[in-house]
Amino acid sequence: MATVAILGCGYIGIELGRQLTDAGHEVVGVRRSDSGCQAIEDAGFSAHQADLTDRDDIDALPDADWLVFAASSGGRGADAAREIYVDALSDVVESYGTRASSPDRLVYTSSTGVYGDHDGEWVDEETPLDPTTDKTEVLAEAERVAREDAAAHGIDGTVARFSGLYGPDRYRLERYLEGPVTEGYLNMVHQADAAGAVAYLLTEDLARDEVVLVTDDEPADKWDFADWLAEQCGRDAPLKRTKAERLAEGNLSDAGRRRVKTSKRCSNDYLRDLGYEFTYPTFREGYRAAIDAYLAADA
Numbered sequence: 001m002a003t004v005a006i007l008g009c010g011y012i013g014i015e016l017g018r019q020l021t022d023a024g025h026e027v028v029g030v031r032r033s034d035s036g037c038q039a040i041e042d043a044g045f046s047a048h049q050a051d052l053t054d055r056d057d058i059d060a061l062p063d064a065d066w067l068v069f070a071a072s073s074g075g076r077g078a079d080a081a082r083e084i085y086v087d088a089l090s091d092v093v094e095s096y097g098t099r100a101s102s103p104d105r106l107v108y109t110s111s112t113g114v115y116g117d118h119d120g121e122w123v124d125e126e127t128p129l130d131p132t133t134d135k136t137e138v139l140a141e142a143e144r145v146a147r148e149d150a151a152a153h154g155i156d157g158t159v160a161r162f163s164g165l166y167g168p169d170r171y172r173l174e175r176y177l178e179g180p181v182t183e184g185y186l187n188m189v190h191q192a193d194a195a196g197a198v199a200y201l202l203t204e205d206l207a208r209d210e211v212v213l214v215t216d217d218e219p220a221d222k223w224d225f226a227d228w229l230a231e232q233c234g235r236d237a238p239l240k241r242t243k244a245e246r247l248a249e250g251n252l253s254d255a256g257r258r259r260v261k262t263s264k265r266c267s268n269d270y271l272r273d274l275g276y277e278f279t280y281p282t283f284r285e286g287y288r289a290a291i292d293a294y295l296a297a298d299a
Contacts, residue, residue, distance in 0.1 A: 001023075001024045001025050001026065002025050002026070002064075002065040002066050002202075002203075003025070003026045003027075003028075003063070003064045003065050003066070004017075004020055004025050004026065004027045004028070004064055004065065004066045004068065004202070005027075005028050005030060005048075005061060005062060005064035005066075005067050005068070005103075006028070006029045006030065006070060007030045007052060007061070007068065007070065007071055007092060008031070008052065008069065008070045008071025008072060008084075009029030009030055009031055009036070009040055009047075009070065010031070010036070010070065011165065011169075011170070012070050012109065012162075012165065012191060012194050012195050012198070013029055013068065013070045013195075014029065014039060014040060015191050015192060015194075015195035016068065016070070016195035016198055016199055017029050017040065017043060017044075017045045018043050018044060018195075019195055019196060019199045020045075020199055020202075020203075021044055021045045023199070023203065025203075027045040027046065028045070028046040028047070028048050028062055028064070029043075029045060029047050029048070030047075030048050030049075030050050030052070031047065031049065031050075032049065032050065032051050032052070033049075034049070048062060052071055052084065052088040052091075052092070053083055053087070053088055055095070058088070058091050058095045059095050061092075061095070061096075063099060063101050063103075064096075064103050065103055065104055065105070066103055066104065066105045066107075066202050067092070067096060067103045067105065067106045067107070067155075068106075068107045068109070068202075069089055069107070069108045069109065069146070070109045071084050071085075071088065071089075072084070073085065077134070077135065078133070078134035078135045078137075078138055081135045082138045082141075085138055085139060085141075086138060086141050086142050086145060089108065089142055089145050089146065090149060093145060093146075093149050093150050093155065093157075094149075094153065096153070096155065097150070097152075097153025097154060097155055098153070102154060102155060103155055104155070105155070105156050105157075105158070105208070106146060106150050106155050106156070106157045106158070107157075107158045107159075107160055107198050107201060107202060108143065108145075108146035108157065108158070108159050108160070109160050109162055109194075110139055110142065110143050110146075110159050110160065110162065111136075111161065111162055112161055112162065112163045112164075112187060112213065112215070112264070112266050113136045113139060114129045114130075114131050114136050114139050115127060115129065115130060115264055116129075116130030116131060116132040116136070116262065117130075117261060117262040117264065118263065118264040118265075119263055119264075120185060120264065120265065121264065121265065122264075122265045123213075123264050123265070123266055123267065124213060124269065124270065125210070125211050125213055125270050132262075133255075133258065143159045146158075147159060147209055147211075151209060156208040156209055157209060158201055158207050158208060158209070158210055158211075159210070159211040159212070160194075160197060160198050160201065160212055160214050161211055161212065161213045162189060162194055162214050162215070163187035163188055163189050163213075163214065163215035163216075163266050164186065164187055164188045164189070165189060165194055166188050166189075166190060166191070166286065166287075167191030167192065168191065168289075170191070171287065171290040173229065173287070173291070173294060176222075176225065176226040176229050176230075176238065177226075177229060177230060177233060177235050177238060178238060179226065179238025179239040179240070180238060180239040180240065180241045181223060181226040181238050181239070181240055181241070182222065182241050182242070182243060182245075182246045183221075183222060183241070183242050183243055184221075184222050184243065184260070184263050185219045185220065185222065185263055185264065186219065186220040186221075186222055186225055186283075187215050187219050187220075187265065187266040188215065188220065188283060188286070189214055189215050189216050190216065190279065190286040192279045192280060193214070193216065193278050193279055193280055194214055196276070196278075196279060197212070197214045197271060197276055198214075200274075200275075200276045201274075204275070206274050207274060212270060212271055213268060213270065213271065214268070214271060215267075215268045215271075216268065216278060216280065216282055216283070216286070217272075217278065217281045217282050218281075218282040218283070219264075219265035219266060220282075220283050223240050226238050226240075228283075228284070229287065229291070232287075232291045233294050233295065233298075234295070234298075243260050243261065246260050247260055247261075
């Protein structure tokens, strides 16, 4: 069994830690705050308090056979993203890579935002990156650090490129029931499968020095998704609007306009080919708990 350090042990990291602990691995989760560390301990594995922007704290992190870098910049801008995804990750790679006992593996959790817009066409691991914002350019640079810089220090780096995360505390049920819903595609992966895919890549010793797109089986047409949710919840179908109608409303920020315009469908063929079996292969299985809770509350 391996010792695993999950750096930035939040929404995905805590679920990953549970899964790896249940499989018999020794896991430590790293968070900056007291409350974050308490959440890790409540989940049943060890916590280590550290600020990943502080090199002294990084040097004091426990040794590990496997590293998972799942830290978040907290939804802030490109400068904050660079501080975490590039600078802190670079320090982690250098610190661990120069230890007497360095890790075998690193998995860095990235985002499908690095693809940019593909006008609804399919993207996969072979699709060239097209980051369209300062923040997604940072994410693309971080992927290079996770693979090339890690390799230079003798660590096999894998990039797990997540689509939109959902699950407990992150269902968007009310938004789609109430509407209006703008046309486009939703690429999603449930919390349990985002964590499960990372655990699978680690424990099955797969996809070294590679990128793996982590998304479920079915990119969802937003209008179809909203209508399905409404039917399941016993509600009328919500109001729909086209992209042109939404853009014409004139109350969108630049970031909001980019989100409306950006469309792609993400393929998980490679992850499936590696042998990963999804717990929630589509939104139909993944949203069942949220629908049941909604119906119970409305009863």
